[in-house]
Amino acid sequence: xxxxxxxxxxASLLLLPSAWAQSPSNNARGSSRMASITPAQIASxxxxxxxxxxxxxxxxxxxxxxxxxxxxxxxGYIERxxxxxxxxxxxxxxxxxxxxxxxxxxxxxxWVGNEGQVALQCEPEFVVFPFNKVAKQFANGGEDSIxxxxxxxxxxxxxxRAKKAVPKK
Numbered sequence: 001x002x003x004x005x006x007x008x009x010x011a012s013l014l015l016l017p018s019a020w021a022q023s024p025s026n027n028a029r030g031s032s033r034m035a036s037i038t039p040a041q042i043a044s045x046x047x048x049x050x051x052x053x054x055x056x057x058x059x060x061x062x063x064x065x066x067x068x069x070x071x072x073x074x075x076g077y078i079e080r081x082x083x084x085x086x087x088x089x090x091x092x093x094x095x096x097x098x099x100x101x102x103x104x105x106x107x108x109x110x111w112v113g114n115e116g117q118v119a120l121q122c123e124p125e126f127v128v129f130p131f132n133k134v135a136k137q138f139a140n141g142g143e144d145s146i147x148x149x150x151x152x153x154x155x156x157x158x159x160x161r162a163k164k165a166v167p168k169k
Contacts, residue, residue, distance in 0.1 A: 034121060035113035042111055045118070048097035066102040068150070074098065075147035078137050088138035096131035099146050103130060107157050122157050123164070 049066075056077065057064025064070040074095060085091060100120055103109060109122040119127045128149075136144035 034127070037111050037113045037118055041118060045097045045100060045111065048094045049101040052094060052098035066098075066105050068102075068106075068147075071099060071102050071150045072147045075137070075145055078134070078146065079142060082138045082141065085138065088135065092135040092138055093131060096134040099134055099150065100130035103128065103150060103153060107154060122153075123160055126157055126160050128153050 052074075053064045053066070053070075056074065057070070060070070060073050060077075062069050062073045064073075078095065082088065100111070100118075104111065104120055107120075107122050109120040109128070112119055112121045112127070114121075114127055114129075117129060118131060119129050121127050130146075130149075133144065133146050133149045137146050
C-alpha cells in the first residue's frame with residue numbers, strides 16, 4: 001500500500017465518532033471496580049469496529065471478520081502509519097474498537113468500565129485494555145504490538161481458565 005493511500009485511510013478513520021476519550025493506563029490487569037458501560041458506548045464501539053472492517057478489509061486482502069490475520073494486518077498498518085499521525089488519540093479509539101471486538105468475540109469477554117476507562121473483562125480477575133494497547137503501539141512501535149497483545153492475552157486467559165477449572169483439594 002502506498003504511503004499516501006495509508007495516510008488517506010488513516011485520515012478517514014479519524015473522522016469517525018468516538019463516544020468517549022481515554023488516556024493510556026499502566027493497569028494491565030484491571031481491578032475490582034468494574035462498572036457497566038452504556039448501550040451508546042457499545043454501539044459506538046461496534047460502529048467503529050464495523051467501519052474499520054469495511055474500510056481496511058477492502059484494501060488489505062485479508063479476511064477482516066475479526067480474525068487473527070486481520071489483527072496481525074492491523075498491527076502492521078499501525079507500524080506503517082504511526083510516524084505520519086502526529087496525534088493518534090482519535091484513531092486509537094477507532095482501531096481499538098476493532099481490536100477489542102476481535103478479542104471479545106474470540107475470548108468471550110464483555111465490555112466494562114474500569115476506573116473511567118472502557119475495558120474487556122474476560123473473567124472477574126482478567127481485564128484487558130485494547131484502546132490503551134493501540135495507543136501504546138502508536139507511541140512506542142512494535143515493542144507494544146497489538147498482535148502480540150492479542151495472542152498473549154489468549155494464552156494467559158486459557159491458563160487462567162484452566163486453573164479455575166481444576167477442582168481444589
